[in-house]
Amino acid sequence: MKLHYRYSFLLITVLGLIFSTCKEKADKGEEHAYTNALVHETSPYLLQHAHNPVDWVAWGEEALEKAKEEEKLIIVSIGYSSCHWCHVMEEECFEDEEVAALMNENFINIKVDREERPDVDEVYMTAVQLMTGNGGxxxxxxxxxxxxxxYGGTYHTKAQWMEVLSEVNAKYNNDKAGAEDYANRVAKGVAEVNFIPKVASEQPLPDDFLEKPMxxxxxxxxxxxxxxxGREKxxxxxxxxxxxxxxxxxxDLETDVFVKNTLDKILQGGIYDHVGGGFFRYSTDPSWKVPHFEKMLYDQAQLLSLYSKAYALYKEPAYKKAVLQTISxxxxxxxxxDGGFxxxxxxxxxxxxxxxxxWKEEELKxxxxxxxxxxxxxYSIxxxxxxxxxxxxxxxxxxxVAFAKAHDITLADLSSKTDTWHKELLEARKERIAPRKDDKIITSWNALLISGFIDAYKAFGDPVLLEKAIVIFQSLKSSAFTDGKVLHSYKKGSTREEGFLEDYAFLARASFSLYEVTLDTTxxxxxxxxxxxLESRFSDEDSGMFRYNEGDELIASIIKIDDGVIPSPNAVVAENYxxxxxxxxxxxxxxxxDQMLMTVSARVGQAINNYSYWSDLILTRVNPFYEIVTVGEEAELLSAEFHKLFLPSALVVGSPVSSDLALFKDRYMEGETYIYVCTNNTCKLPVKTVIEGLQQLRDFQGN
Structure with missing residues (x-):
């Protein structure tokens, strides 16, 4: 659905998807000509706008009620602290007294940090994409x-923004019926996007289901x-x-070659911080060379997992080095x-x-x-x-390997040299003014980081990595979990109360990962x-899926099933099940x-790259899924040996004590530790060594 509003002001060019970062301005010691209600917020992004001449308020029922009482249109401006073009528009528009006067007189002005209120962002991003075909x-x-x-758009210059404001306000006051008709149709379109019909078929997916979309x-x-x-990566x-x-x-050899080459090229590129570790948000060119330089926690968290798993498969030293450097x-x-990130x-x-x-060449010399x-x-200087x-x-x-060969140097010597270079440059970098940080703690992102540390622990076996995961988990339980309620974000002084599906789903997944490696049933x-x-708070009976948020204050329910840079929370719920x-x-x-997978399967077939987390789950349904179970005093040790291996479509768990859980029931023997390899309710005879267990797994796969 793509809507077209008949008023000419909607023909103003809306810039497409633009990502970057912005500099948060310091307030310390400054005198301000203006102060608005955002000064009472804790979000770095909202505080950035606290001294605009615009009478900003935070999203909330009070602001919405005021708009109804005064019969004013509402401006909702959404961004985040590391958004470059958000900062540019602030300087050009929201710090301008002429623009502010126009906004204050005619509108209720609401600022939203999309990282604090991803539900508000999701609803209105969908609306803008329907109206314009673009978003950002x-x-x-x-x-x-x-x-x-x-009306919806992204970045505007001062002239564009003032024209939009004047024309929208005038047209609304002159033709409220037409405006309401158009807005109703947009709202209906947003609801339709979030309508997910439940699939009733009980027919299993064919074994080759993923081949055509691939x-x-x-x-x-x-x-x-x-x-x-594409132009960007x-x-x-x-x-x-x-x-x-x-x-x-x-x-699939072609897929194997492609994914490994991609992993390698990322680590060669400027999108990876060679000096300090960590990954930048995206590359502005096709070669991964020049990034936009913001660093997001969700990227770091998931890439710890990805490169740890890739190390388990390929044993590339560069992958392990990148993981450990990023952790540093x-x-x-x-x-x-408090232990959160x-x-x-x-x-x-x-x-x-x-x-x-x-760097400049003279600095490097x-x-x-x-x-x-x-x-x-x-480094191509x-x-x-x-x-x-x-x-x-x-x-x-x-x-x-190629560089060392061309320069007649061993890989060990080259690694030693690069370590020295990085240490020297990192020390020099410390003398620079560091970028500002958004210091709020987001539960779902930290849950992804717990999983990242656990995957690193699985691959490398270093107990320090497991301890780091446990510290984050304890921090989240202490600060973001009360009486069954999970908070989405928090920091000192924050009064945020929202919790979203992703917070419950990702934290549940992280907790299960901790169970997998510690065998601690708590x-x-x-x-x-x-x-x-999450079932009691977010269930949507009509679709069999789960709503993004608990309340109903928004113009439509959100059922997020597609992946972005963060996985679909519904897909993670399905994985937990x-x-x-x-x-x-x-x-x-x-x-x-299975019901959730069947409901999404048609969309996977149409655009698999937008539903890859679901596709990963579908792999477990069209291929055998294995349970590798260790029971006995040495269960944790033997489980750890299996965890070091790349074993897709397999659950590795264990119990050091007698347990009534189905996988362990009646399998504990005092003084012994046994390994059971099972699939589809069928198990091989118990064995005692990892080598024997792997042979049984191969025997299953060969059948």
Whole structure:
């Protein structure tokens, strides 16, 4: 559905999807000509606008009621603290007294941090995409007093914004019936997008269900540079994780080559912070070379998981190094005092994007001395590769093996040199003004990070990594969980009360992961508690899915089933059902997972790359799913050995004691530890060694 409003003001060009970061302005010690209601908020993004001449208020019932009482249109402006174009529009429009006067006189003005209220963002982003075909941030919508959208766009210049405001207000006052008719149709369109009809068929998916959608997706792949074809490159962890599993389970060499090349090219590119660790949001070019320099916690979290799993499969030292270096970055730059991790780091510092991360040739020569020549060849420091104003983004043209061979140096010596270079440059970087941080703690993102640390622990076996996961989990339970309610975000002084489906689903998944590696059933109990809570709070009977939020204050319910840079929370719910169902031999859980998969299956067939987390779950239905069970005093040790391996479509669990859980019942023998390999309610005879267990797994796969 794409709507067209007859008024000419909607013909103003709306810029497409633009991502970057913005510099949060410091307030300390400053005198301000204006102060609005946002000064009482804790969100760094909202505080950034607290001294605009615009009479901003935060999203809430009071502001919406005021619009109805005064019969004024509502401006809702949505962004986030690391959004470059949000900052540009603030400077050009919201700091301008002439613009502010127009807004204050005619509108109720609401500012929204999309990271605090992703539900508000999701509803109005959908509306803007329906109206214009585009979306992005800043997201600026004009609403009727009842909250239904009348106009939507992204970034505007001052002239564009003032024209929009004047014409929308005039047309609304002159033709309220026409405006209400249009807004009703937009609201209906948003509801239709979120209508997910339940699929009643009980027919199983065919074994080759994923083949056709995969063939269509492959046409979009950049086999040379990795990622999808296009001017820009985004890392979508759910896509790459699915492709790792698909390549192995289906024995697809083309997919295997593509996904490994993509993983390698990302680590060679400037989208990876070679000096300090961590991944930037996306690349502005097809070669992963020049990124937008913001760092988001959800990227770091999922890429810890992805590269840890890839290490288990390929044993590439560069993958392990990237994971450990990224963990060091997170501990150094993003960790809060209570054990949770901050949401984001800006791209800008010293008034320029990327200033903290890029280098001038003279700086590098001064810091590296005699090593500069080799460093310059390794990281493409030459005039043809310069970025802006003689600044360089560190970027590797070739992998380490090829570089070492070409320069007659061993890989060990090269690794030693790069470690030294990185240490020296990191020390020099510390003298710079660091980008500002968005210091709120987002529960769902931290839950993803728990899973990231656990996947790193599985791959590398370092108990310190498991301890880090446990610390985050304890922090979230202490600060974001009360009486069954999970908060979405918090920080000191915050009064936020919202909790969304993703917070419950991701935290339940993280808790189950902790159970998998610790064998401590208190984590399993917590997983089931959260699943019960989300069922009671978010269930949508008509679709068999789950709503994004609890309340009904928005113009439409949101049922988020597609993946973005963060997985679909509904897909994670389905995964939780699947894992619990296999662990407990609980048909009700498995039937719920199957129902959700069947409901989404048609969309997977149409656009698999938008539903890759679901596709990963479908792999477990069209291929055998295995349970690898260890029971006995050495259960944790043997489970850890299996966890180090790349075993897609398998649940590895254990119990060191006698247990009534279905997978362990009547299998405990005092003084012994046994391994059981099972699928489809059939188990091989118990064995005692990992090698024997793997042979049984191969025997199953060969049948």
């Amino acid at each position: 941030w800043p997201l600026n919508v004009i609403l009727l007093p009842n909250g239904k959208p009348l 063939e269509s997706w492959k046409l979009q792949w950049d086999m040379e540079k990795g990622g999808n074809l 985004f890392i979508i962890p759910a896509n790459l994780n699915y492709l790792l599993n698909y390549a192995r389970l289906v024995d 970055f997170l501990e150094r730059e993003m960790k809060g005092s 901050y949401a984001a780091m800006d791209a800008d510092s010293e008034g320029m994007e990327g200033a903290y991360y890029t 001064s810091i590296l001395g005699d090593d500069f020549g080799l460093f310059a060849e390794y 030459n005039p043809a590769a310069a970025w802006e104003e003689d600044r360089y983004v560190l970027f590797k043209e070739e992998p380490d 984590y399993l109990d917590f997983t089931e508690k959260l699943m019960g809570e 699947l894992l619990l169902g296999h662990l407990k031999y609980d048909k009700a859980y498995l039937e719920k997972a």
